[in-house]
Amino acid sequence: MRQSQLFTKTRREDPKDEVAKNAKLLIRAGYINKELAGVYSYLPLGLRVLNKINNIIREEMETLGAVELAMTALQNPELYEKTNRWEDAVVDNWFKTQLKSGTELGLGFTHEEMITELMKSHISSYKDLPVYAYQIQTKFRNEARAKSGIMRGREFLMKDLYSFNDSEVSLNDFYDQAKGAYERIFERVGLGDITYITFASGGTFSKFSHEFQTLSDAGEDTIYVSEEKKFAINKEVLDEETLAEVGIAREDLVEKKAIEVGNIFKLGDKFSAPLGLSFTDENGAKRPVIMGSYGIGPGRIMGTVVETFADEKGIVWPKSIAPFDVHLVWLPGDGELAAELADKLYDSLTESGIEVFYDDRSASAGEKFANADLLGMPYRLIVSDKTLGEGKFELMERATGETRWVSEEELFDLLK
RNA sequence: CGGAGUGUAGUGUAACGGUAACAUCCACGAUUCGGGUUCGUGGGACUCAGGGUUCGAAUCCCUGCACUCCGACCA
Numbered sequence: 001m002r003q004s005q006l007f008t009k010t011r012r013e014d015p016k017d018e019v020a021k022n023a024k025l026l027i028r029a030g031y032i033n034k035e036l037a038g039v040y041s042y043l044p045l046g047l048r049v050l051n052k053i054n055n056i057i058r059e060e061m062e063t064l065g066a067v068e069l070a071m072t073a074l075q076n077p078e079l080y081e082k083t084n085r086w087e088d089a090v091v092d093n094w095f096k097t098q099l100k101s102g103t104e105l106g107l108g109f110t111h112e113e114m115i116t117e118l119m120k121s122h123i124s125s126y127k128d129l130p131v132y133a134y135q136i137q138t139k140f141r142n143e144a145r146a147k148s149g150i151m152r153g154r155e156f157l158m159k160d161l162y163s164f165n166d167s168e169v170s171l172n173d174f175y176d177q178a179k180g181a182y183e184r185i186f187e188r189v190g191l192g193d194i195t196y197i198t199f200a201s202g203g204t205f206s207k208f209s210h211e212f213q214t215l216s217d218a219g220e221d222t223i224y225v226s227e228e229k230k231f232a233i234n235k236e237v238l239d240e241e242t243l244a245e246v247g248i249a250r251e252d253l254v255e256k257k258a259i260e261v262g263n264i265f266k267l268g269d270k271f272s273a274p275l276g277l278s279f280t281d282e283n284g285a286k287r288p289v290i291m292g293s294y295g296i297g298p299g300r301i302m303g304t305v306v307e308t309f310a311d312e313k314g315i316v317w318p319k320s321i322a323p324f325d326v327h328l329v330w331l332p333g334d335g336e337l338a339a340e341l342a343d344k345l346y347d348s349l350t351e352s353g354i355e356v357f358y359d360d361r362s363a364s365a366g367e368k369f370a371n372a373d374l375l376g377m378p379y380r381l382i383v384s385d386k387t388l389g390e391g392k393f394e395l396m397e398r399a400t401g402e403t404r405w406v407s408e409e410e411l412f413d414l415l416k
Numbered sequence: 417c418g419g420a421g422u423g424u425a426g427u428g429u430a431a432c433g434g435u436a437a438c439a440u441c442c443a444c445g446a447u448u449c450g451g452g453u454u455c456g457u458g459g460g461a462c463u464c465a466g467g468g469u470u471c472g473a474a475u476c477c478c479u480g481c482a483c484u485c486c487g488a489c490c491a
Contacts, residue, residue, distance in 0.1 A: 037483065
């Protein structure tokens with residue numbers, strides 16, 4: 001993409017109505033726009049990041065054998081009345097709306113009820129199981145207080161996967177596979193080293209659920225980490241009983257702040273029983289379908305990545321989710337040669353499948369550099385009179401600041 | 417939802433109760449050309465909304481709304 005075609009601009013100053021690092025930087029760089037407290041639009045560059053994250057998630061979901069669907073945001077209250085989750089006294093962050101006729105509707109904060117109801121039309125025999133289905137869809141939660149930029153919004157994207165099994169045994173097996181998929185997702189988006197699987201409250205069906213918590217000072221959660229065993233315990237379930245069950249001593253745990261980037265839990269028949277989702281087994285007996293649910297917030301991952309890797313100059317994207325592989329920066333000079341070469345290079349890099357963000361604007365070098373630093377593409381590639389003179393290109397790695405001079409051939413090898 | 421704070425050009429900040437300024441930004445012209453160059457000219461705000469006090473309100477008071485922070489909440 002040519003930068004001249006992009007409508008977004010960068011700002012020199014932090015927005016005054018944000019404190020969170022992720023929001024300040026993403027707004028300054030033109031990745032997102034704040035519409036309301038906790039409600040953000042994704043602008044072209046931000047959307048590219050989000051889509052990269054979503055595609056990584058999709059690949060891992062596919063590996064799990066899950067299929068994608070898209071359910072609606074508008075939901076039928078009757079489903080929630082069956083599980084006793086419609087009343088404001090029970091669930092206080094509903095966004096509710098209504099038809100012209102006065103009939104109430106809900107804007108979904110989750111989709112367990114809906115997908116359970118849906119599966120009643122499709123699951124009736126043990127032969128139909130298992131089913132694994134997910135979506136990446138907008139959720140609405142009427143948070144009393146939005147905060148932390150895109151980390152905790154009122155409208156946000158969520159990948160929610162639901163599993164339908166014939167028994168607790170097969171659920172457990174899938175649950176472990178899902179854990180693996182989640183670990184790979186966080187690894188791939190660059191957060192693997194600082195993301196811990198964390199014991200959290202589980203509800204009625206199982207004692208624990210598991211959260212994926214990424215260490216960060218910007219985090220809202222307090223967890224107790226075992227570096228050695230590579231897991232953590234959420235403060236909310238930390239007690240003698242839990243320690244015994246998990247098999248670790250309190251003094252081997254270190255308290256840390258963390259961001260919850262994912263959560264998986266076993267639902268059992270919590271939804272299938274009240275909503276009547278059952279199947280007939282090999283012996284002709286009717287049994288409730290055993291469910292699990294698995295969430296990840298792609299926007300929250302994006303915010304966490306910004307919080308984690310940004311430096312004083314701006315955002316630093318991991319290669320896997322950067323909006324572009326390389327920021328090609330042309331510096332205006334004496335003649336047309338550099339511009340022509342930059343154009344050519346943009347075309348040839350793009351043709352070879354490398355995603356290039358091309359700064360073809362006529363602006364000063366300093367402004368372009370500052371801009372590139374703020375936007376945070378993994379590499380910055382300079383084409384100027386100076387690089388022409390050298391007969392090579394200057395390639396800087398954003399994360400390290402390391403600069404090297406490379407030939408065209410080396411350039412293609414490095415970026416591929 | 418309890419508590420505290422803040423609302424002024426697109427953005428970020430000024431302005432004693434005396435009639436909105438600076439920077440950035442945008443346009444034009446020069447200048448410069450490897451870290452947000454420099455200079456000139458011009459543009460851009462009924463100061464969140466509504467009420468009140470006053471000769472006079474961005475400024476004081478009230479109400480509402482928005483935003484931020486702390487707390488509660490986060491199934």
